[in-house]
Amino acid sequence: MAPPPAPELTSARSDWRVWSTDAAVVVERGDVVDAARAVADEVIAAVGAACDRFDPASELSRLSGEQTERGVEVSPLLADLVATALRVAERTGGSVDPTLGRELARWGYDRDLGELEAPAGTAEGSDADTDAAARPFAVSVTRRSPGWRSVRLAGRILTMPASLRLDLGATAKPYAADLVAARVARDLGTGVLVSLGGDIATAGTTSAGGWEVLVQDAPADPSQQVFLPDGSAIATSSTQKRRWRHDGRDHQHILDPATGAPVVPAWRSATVAASDCVEANALSTAAIVRGRAAAPWLAGQGAAARLVDLQGRVVATGAWPAPDTLPDGGTR
């Protein structure tokens, strides 16, 4: 009997848009790319049905404050998503807090990004009111207690104060990337790279032992290509993306849990490589929240990280590889 044909090792990819961002799945066995995309669609749909706060029909949206105050049994997937978010909150010392849903809505991020007013100066946004952006403005910012510490998850019973609204956006995307990558590698027997909005997870083994990945936030930002070994992940958090205009002001989506207000950026972007995408995203998001203190904090964590400051200078920590060249003024 003739042996089965060898798997096709010409890699193939599928690209699409989801959650207001770009998504891609790349498989080394090109013959399974459609099946890999189907796995991605299935996982992303399931995660969205569990926790999309912009979808009124999602499980998270349908939870009432009365229910959560009393304690409510949630689906296994939502329970795992909440558990992941709480682990990340603990891991980052509260810098990434999943209880900022109400605050995000207060700053105008209460619908899908595509439905919000684009920031000034963009192709989509009006710049008629750019003077307003230059004027000083005052907002009522008060210190808030860490919300995540008041969330309880016992098995699948979720309990939290009625006043809190969960936003699992920071962890759901990398969670989905990890899950898609793991399932594609396991079920389809191929090395795979999954990118959800720049959060990249890999799984399985490839002939090269890993993947080439370009690290670059905005087109004008300094770039660096790196090698991501099989099974590793990388995530970038940005203060230049996912922005909108609200009450005449531009805002970005990463809030400081201590105040509930958008972070005043110290970095244009923070990129972290780790063993899984949830960990990478947790550290990169926490780096944005921690501002100038992020570099020594990441170094203390032993994190392989790359920060780009507001002037485009690069600061690297841990095992982050040295670039061939750094822009003027760049440091390591």
Added chain:
Amino acid sequence: MATLERGKRIAGWLTGLIGAGSLAVTAVLSGMLLGSTHTASSPASTTPSSGTSSEPSQPSNPSTDGTEGDEGDGSQSPAAPAPAPVAPQAPVAPSQGGQSSGTSSGS
């Protein structure tokens, strides 16, 4: 007469033994000369072939072979060197060149 017959049987047995031994020695030498690629079908010739594998011999690991303590004079054998800790693989490395498969950027 019986003694003569017994002597003939012994002589015949010795002759056969020497013949078999010669064949075995010949097979051993043949196997050594032909190396690991020799594929003789007789069992006598496969032993030396396998004994002269082209693979390099591996030094025994003193921490695992367990022979030093058994053959020693009762004195305590020196402690085996601890295996070097396995450094965790860095999650990122310098580019090896080639086209990137993805872009890590904020969303």
